[in-house]
Structures are given as C-alpha cells and as structure tokens.
Amino acid sequence: MNPAFAGKLADAILVVHVGIVAFVILGAVAIFVGRSRWRWVRGVRWRLTHVLLMAFIALQAWLGALCPLTVWEQALRRRAGQASYGESFIEHWLSRLIFFDAPWWSFVAAYSAFAALVIAAWFIVPPVRKAHD
Template sequence: MDALSPAFAAFLADAILALHVGIVAFVVFGQAAILIGAWRRWRWIRNFRFRIAHLALMLFIALQAWLGQLCPLTVWEQALRGHAGQTAYAASFIEHWLSRLIFFQAPWWAFVAAYSAFAAVALACWYWVAPRRKGR
C-alpha cells in the first residue's frame, strides 16, 4: 500500500464505499423484489444466479456478524482512508453521504439480530419462492 499516493488511496476508498452501498442495495432491494415478485408472479425473481448470489451474500453477512468480524470492504476502506491521511467517514462528498446510508450507531447484538433475521427471511424465500435453473 505504500506505493499508492494518498489521493489514489482516497479514490479507492470512495470506490470501495460505493461498491459497499451497491451490495447493500442489492441485498435489501433484492429481498424486497423477491417478496413482491412472489406476490406479482414475476418470473425473473426465480433466476438461480440472482438468488444464489443474494442468499450467499446474506449468509456471509450474518456469519461475519456472528463471528464479530467487520466486513472486509469496511476494513479495506478504512485502511485506504488511513493511508490517505483521512479520518474514517469524514472526508469526501461520496464518503460523507453514502456512508450515512449504510452505517448506523447501534449495539453489536442489534446488528447480529437484524442480519440473522434478514438471512432467515432470505433462506425461507429460497423454499417459499424457489429459484429455477434454466431448462427446468
């Protein structure tokens, strides 16, 4: 990381934050789409690749919460911000606004409970609104 300029490290940190927000949006809006799509009979919500990516991400998030680990994206972003001489979540426009969308102040157990409940819903939907592979 020493070879990175501080400006490039800040840019990469912003890019990781944007990716992080995108993943959160995929998980949250993907689950909403699955539930609404089951009711509306949307065929695309049964796409196997979409569903396996959604479920795998949610199970990973719940597991890291149970293990008391930070998301690797958060760790990388914070390391890059430190290299750029920035304090975590107080520098650029992107960082300022996007981080407020996905980072909340709450006790750790609240996140473990929320992520576990969300993973349980995603897993239940795997059976309730079963994905289908092409040709089946």
C-alpha cells in the same frame, strides 16, 4: 500509493459496498414483489448469489468480524490521511446510509433475522432452474 488516489479508491469501495447493501435489501423485496411478475427473481444463479451473500454477512456478524470492504476502505482512508467516514462528499453521505451507531448485538440480531428472511424466501418463492442455469 498516492494519498489522493487512496482516498478516491476508498470512495469507490464505499460505492460498491452501498451497491451490495442495496442488492441484498432490494433483492429480498424484489423476490416477494415480483414472484409472479418477474421471471428473473426466480433465477437460480441470482437467488444463490443473494442467499450466499446474506449468509456471509450474517456469519461475519456472528463471528464479530467487520466486513472486508469496511476494513479495506478504512485502511485506504488512513493511507489517504482521512478520518474514517468524514472527508469526501461521496464518503460522507453514502456512509450514513449503511453505517449506524448501535450495539454489536443489534447488528447480529438484524443480520440474522434478515438472513432468515432470505432463506425463507428460497422456500416461499423457490427459484426455478432453467436449461441455461
């Protein structure tokens, strides 16, 4: 694979990763803010995607595993000859939004607490099955 292409693909994976983080965090906010205003926050498919994604993230933390997107991105950066999280503009700034230097246990605690919130939201603001869901 061309190193320049590998670097651009790594940037694209990082953009997707940031999008997933935004979906999980902003989705939880949207559930509580829009529970009586926005019907889409009660959609079963949307909510199931949200809760399963957060459960997957928390499970990874408990197992001590890195996110597959992180692993893939770092492998592409090595292939591109880039230092992880230090080469391109997109990679430099977006990575600072979602990666923190903290002990692993703090991530396990944070992901577990957020997963508990997302699961609680399922019961506090229950999804509503529509005929097309």
